[in-house]
Amino acid sequence: MAVYTDVAAEDLAEFLKGYDIGELLSYKGIAEGVENSNFLLHTSNGAFILTLYEKRVAVDDLPYFLSLMAHLAERGVRCPQPARNRKGEVYSELAGRPAAVINFLEGMWPRRPNAVHCTGVGEALAKMHLAGRDFPMFRKNPLSVEGWRPLFDLAAPRADSVAPGLQDFITRELDHLEACWPKDLPLGVIHADLFPDNVFFLGDKLSGLIDFPFSCNDILAYDVAICLNAWCFETDHSFNVTKARALLNAYGRERQLSEAEQEALPLLARGSALRFLLTRLVDFLNVPPGALVKPKDPLEYVRKLRFHRNVASVRDYGLTQAGCVA
Numbered sequence: 001m002a003v004y005t006d007v008a009a010e011d012l013a014e015f016l017k018g019y020d021i022g023e024l025l026s027y028k029g030i031a032e033g034v035e036n037s038n039f040l041l042h043t044s045n046g047a048f049i050l051t052l053y054e055k056r057v058a059v060d061d062l063p064y065f066l067s068l069m070a071h072l073a074e075r076g077v078r079c080p081q082p083a084r085n086r087k088g089e090v091y092s093e094l095a096g097r098p099a100a101v102i103n104f105l106e107g108m109w110p111r112r113p114n115a116v117h118c119t120g121v122g123e124a125l126a127k128m129h130l131a132g133r134d135f136p137m138f139r140k141n142p143l144s145v146e147g148w149r150p151l152f153d154l155a156a157p158r159a160d161s162v163a164p165g166l167q168d169f170i171t172r173e174l175d176h177l178e179a180c181w182p183k184d185l186p187l188g189v190i191h192a193d194l195f196p197d198n199v200f201f202l203g204d205k206l207s208g209l210i211d212f213p214f215s216c217n218d219i220l221a222y223d224v225a226i227c228l229n230a231w232c233f234e235t236d237h238s239f240n241v242t243k244a245r246a247l248l249n250a251y252g253r254e255r256q257l258s259e260a261e262q263e264a265l266p267l268l269a270r271g272s273a274l275r276f277l278l279t280r281l282v283d284f285l286n287v288p289p290g291a292l293v294k295p296k297d298p299l300e301y302v303r304k305l306r307f308h309r310n311v312a313s314v315r316d317y318g319l320t321q322a323g324c325v326a
């Protein structure tokens, strides 16, 4: 359960007096997520989510992703909206952390994603990329290729305690990706963490996207690669090409991937696998004492990375050749 920071009832009640969202009736910590502390609030006006932003979220970045959520919603992308307090601010401070209240989104994230879910996420991702084209703010991705080595430095000395040879494996991968990372692919606003637990469905119909603190400006196809990793592998670690084809097809119907983007997919997927391997490894080695959180398995992403290293062409992702979908 991700509650790193506890909130006393009287502090929360005081904090909520600054908002016009009703009287606090109840609240509880949410048993999901690993990054931030989340609480479900019930007030006399309905249900809300309170987030206290933790280590990976800089206060200066809050206006970017809270404004992005408003921008996307105005363009038809379903996502929660930040509430404004009586001073007009979308975030303020609670229990010593930056905190925001957003509206509760109906739906459930899929515990066992199928090809229909993958179609939904491919379509929603492309629509988000298109809706982000006129978003005026800019945020560089701190977890893109330049950010990986500093992250690795935090974990390298203890990496082999997680799996023998891991330090060497990551070093070689990092050297390769830093040398070959693509420079000329289309850029835009990306979600950067669109995992199944961040996409809600009502039945088979996608009801919304959540969790924007990693959103930033980066290579659009990198976001597609993140989704391939997050949605298209089975629990036995095998790659499911039917799901990948569904995701890529649906994405392509809204925003066609260029030939260069398709050719770069295996490399982008390797990079995305390394990014999540590294953040998971750092978290695994540094669980804060007393935090109610179950760290995610870094080695899952070693397996995914190995898969992409052996990908010979985009056919392995369900694409017949650049520009055509099988």
Ligand SMILES: Nc1ncnc2c1ncn2[C@@H]1O[C@H](COP(=O)(O)OP(=O)(O)OP(=O)(O)O)[C@@H](O)[C@H]1O
Pocket (backbone or CB within 6 Å): 002, 030, 032, 033, 034, 035, 036, 037, 038, 049, 080, 102, 103, 104, 105, 106, 109, 193, 197, 198, 210, 211
């Ligand atoms: N707007 C919302 N409406 C309904 N439930 C929400 C909403 N936002 C968050 N949740 C609930 O809180 C859980 C954790 O939220 P979230 O994924 O944002 O946590 P996180 O720790 O910031 O992220 P993560 O570990 O996925 O990066 C979600 O799985 C969901 O159950």
Ligand SMILES: N[C@@H](CCO)C(=O)O
Pocket (backbone or CB within 6 Å): 034, 035, 193, 195, 276, 279, 280, 296
């Ligand atoms: N989605 C991430 C955690 C939040 O960034 C992971 O599964 O490693």
